[in-house]
Amino acid sequence: MSATDAFQKILLINPPGKIFVRQDGGIGERKHCTPPLGLAYIAGNLIKNGYDVEIIDALAEGYSNERYIKPFLVYGLDINEIVERALDAKPDVIGFSVLFSNRIWETHEIAAAIRKVLPDVTMVFGGQHPTAMPDQVMKRPHVDFIIAGEADQSMVDLMEALNDRLEKPQVKGLFYRDGNSIINSMENVASSVDGNGWKYYERKDAPVPSELDDLPYPAWEIFPMDAYWGSHVRIGGGDVMRERFLVIMSTRGCPNVCTFCTSPLLSGYKAYRRRGNKEVIAEIRHNIDTYNIQEIQFLDDNFFVSKKRVKDLCKMITKEFANDNVIFSVPAGAEANAMDEEMIDLMAAANFHKVMIAIEAGDDSVQSEHVDKKVKLDRIPALVDYIRSRGMTVHPLFMIGFPDETKAQINKTLELAMNLNVDDFFISVATPLPGTPMYDDCVERGILVGDFDPDNLRFSLANIELPDTTKEELETLRREAWLKMKARNNRQTGTVKKGSFKEFEKSSDFERAGITVDTKNLQ
Numbered sequence: 222m223s224a225t226d227a228f229q230k231i232l233l234i235n236p237p238g239k240i241f242v243r244q245d246g247g248i249g250e251r252k253h254c255t256p257p258l259g260l261a262y263i264a265g266n267l268i269k270n271g272y273d274v275e276i277i278d279a280l281a282e283g284y285s286n287e288r289y290i291k292p293f294l295v296y297g298l299d300i301n302e303i304v305e306r307a308l309d310a311k312p313d314v315i316g317f318s319v320l321f322s323n324r325i326w327e328t329h330e331i332a333a334a335i336r337k338v339l340p341d342v343t344m345v346f347g348g349q350h351p352t353a354m355p356d357q358v359m360k361r362p363h364v365d366f367i368i369a370g371e372a373d374q375s376m377v378d379l380m381e382a383l384n385d386r387l388e389k390p391q392v393k394g395l396f397y398r399d400g401n402s403i404i405n406s407m408e409n410v411a412s413s414v415d416g417n418g419w420k421y422y423e424r425k426d427a428p429v430p431s432e433l434d435d436l437p438y439p440a441w442e443i444f445p446m447d448a449y450w451g452s453h454v455r456i457g458g459g460d461v462m463r464e465r466f467l468v469i470m471s472t473r474g475c476p477n478v479c480t481f482c483t484s485p486l487l488s489g490y491k492a493y494r495r496r497g498n499k500e501v502i503a504e505i506r507h508n509i510d511t512y513n514i515q516e517i518q519f520l521d522d523n524f525f526v527s528k529k530r531v532k533d534l535c536k537m538i539t540k541e542f543a544n545d546n547v548i549f550s551v552p553a554g555a556e557a558n559a560m561d562e563e564m565i566d567l568m569a570a571a572n573f574h575k576v577m578i579a580i581e582a583g584d585d586s587v588q589s590e591h592v593d594k595k596v597k598l599d600r601i602p603a604l605v606d607y608i609r610s611r612g613m614t615v616h617p618l619f620m621i622g623f624p625d626e627t628k629a630q631i632n633k634t635l636e637l638a639m640n641l642n643v644d645d646f647f648i649s650v651a652t653p654l655p656g657t658p659m660y661d662d663c664v665e666r667g668i669l670v671g672d673f674d675p676d677n678l679r680f681s682l683a684n685i686e687l688p689d690t691t692k693e694e695l696e697t698l699r700r701e702a703w704l705k706m707k708a709r710n711n712r713q714t715g716t717v718k719k720g721s722f723k724e725f726e727k728s729s730d731f732e733r734a735g736i737t738v739d740t741k742n743l744q
């Protein structure tokens with residue numbers, strides 16, 4: 222950047238959070254408050270390149286400010302407050318992060334309100350949802366640009382293009398207007414898989430940084446860290462155990478292509494990239510020394526791809542942080558096939574305190590149809606027992622309600638979940654995410670439930686018409702399995718690692734804590 226540049230200041234906005242509320246007032250999803258790693262990476266690289274960056278994390282900063290907008294509970298700063306803050310920031314460019322498809326409407330509303338008071342500001346949308354549905358998002362007049370994919374470098378390149386040092390077609394993953402046409406900078410790039418309105422690109426072409434070690438650290442210094450550490454429910458699937466926690470990534474992308482997953486879309490087709498273990502250790506050290514961090518979560522799409530990498534990393538963590546009392550976990554789920562006893566021993570020694578195993582389905586044919594990592598189900602019981610014998614808790618992740626899944630197949634998954642000697646489990650209802658083969662398949666075959674809306678996804682509800690299970694039955698099956706597990710584990714707290722179950726209850730979502738929302742008292 223140079224001092225005479227027309228575009229110098231960028232305001233990055235994380236929109237408010239949103240969870241689905243059932244008719245009886247029960248919370249259908251989990252309220253969360255997590256440091257937004259993608260925005261922190263983008264901010265870090267903009268700052269490194271001389272740009273001035275400000276953050277509004279509307280979710281974290283207004284975490285306790287809840288309003289009921291039927292059928293959702295929205296939490297975060299009010300729109301007026303966001304507009305005021307945007308005016309004060311005097312940005313040249315505003316970047317909106319839309320990771321969750323259900324947040325797109327609030328984000329459009331915020332952008333439209335800011336547009337009224339800052340008519341000339343440039344607005345850029347990025348994250349999972351705009352990457353999956355760029356044409357639809359670009360239809361809104363306030364959206365000047367979309368950057369698809371991992372925008373760590375391309376956001377800097379867009380700033381350079383706005384300041385006339387690059388041409389727009391040189392910015393990878395950029396969608397922009399030319400008169401009435403919408404141009405995609407990747408239009409002439411060959412893709413590996415073409416979906417309906419989205420494409421998977423090979424590693425060399427995908428709009429993602431190829432060398433992760435070249436990226437600066439996430440710029441946590443400009444984020445409201447106390448808001449993340451102070452919130453009651455801080456993260457979804459991988460509830461954190463300690464107050465001062467941070468998230469990092471040691472790899473990005475995944476060599477597998479599961480039908481329901483957006484990793485190949487956002488991070489490239491089989492575009493698994495890893496950082497050097499030394500770099501990862503250095504970032505953890507930086508986080509401990511700078512922020513006094515007591516817990517680290519690895520947000521890698523698939524942390525376990527390389528056994529050797531994981532084992533070496535665990536050995537280095539054990540050595541480097543022996544006196545730091547930091548605990549670790551991998552909330553996105555472990556690839557069970559990659560785990561062996563040596564790895565589990567090394568993870569325990571390195572202070573990993575829980576293992577979330579991504580099992581997904583208890584039926585082999587559902588596995589072959591949808592789960593590219595093809596979990597070897599017969600290994601799971603022994604694996605679970607071994608992990609627990611090494612003092613870590615086990616929290617498997619399951620999905621029910623895949624297209625064509627029969628009740629018998631669903632029951633196999635639920636039985637597997639109930640019969641495993643685990644501390645907790647998570648059962649998601651398969652959600653056809655825009656930008657996935659599963660989504661296109663459901664649209665083509667007309668098997669989405671009547672009121673399905675990709676812009677208003679209700680993650681905890683059944684979205685797909687199944688052959689012999691109604692929507693209501695599926696949701697009841699999921700809820701009952703959870704309650705049974707909860708009752709069982711309450712009786713078994715003696716077998717759960719000391720303190721962890723209480724901690725889990727404290728930091729868990731409202732539904733599990735039996736809290737309902739009095740929708741009358743919310744506006």
Ligand code: B12
Nearest residue numbers: 253257258259316317318321322347348368371372457483
């Ligand atoms: C960590 C995480 C969470 C955290 C919260 C994350 C957060 N920051 O708020 C927790 C655990 C709470 C969570 C919860 C859920 N999650 Co989640 N989560 C993730 C995960 C594993 C990592 C996100 C991350 O930090 N990535 C690392 C950074 C580097 O990437 P990034 O954030 O995507 O940012 C890059 C790009 O997106 C882009 N970008 C991002 N912002 C911006 C902004 C601009 C201006 C630009 C230009 C670019 C840009 O550039 C960034 C840098 O490379 C992703 C999967 C994944 N691998 O991305 C799923 C993911 C985002 N989650 C998902 C889902 C479905 C959920 C749940 C609904 C699950 C459930 N059934 O309950 C809940 C949400 C509950 C709720 N109440 O809303 C889906 C969302 C899909 C969708 N289209 O909506 C994802 C994609 C996983 C998947 N494929 O299923 N999640």
Ligand code: SF4
Nearest residue numbers: 475477478479482522
């Ligand atoms: S293994 Fe995990 S990250 Fe990889 S494609 Fe499948 S669900 Fe996505």
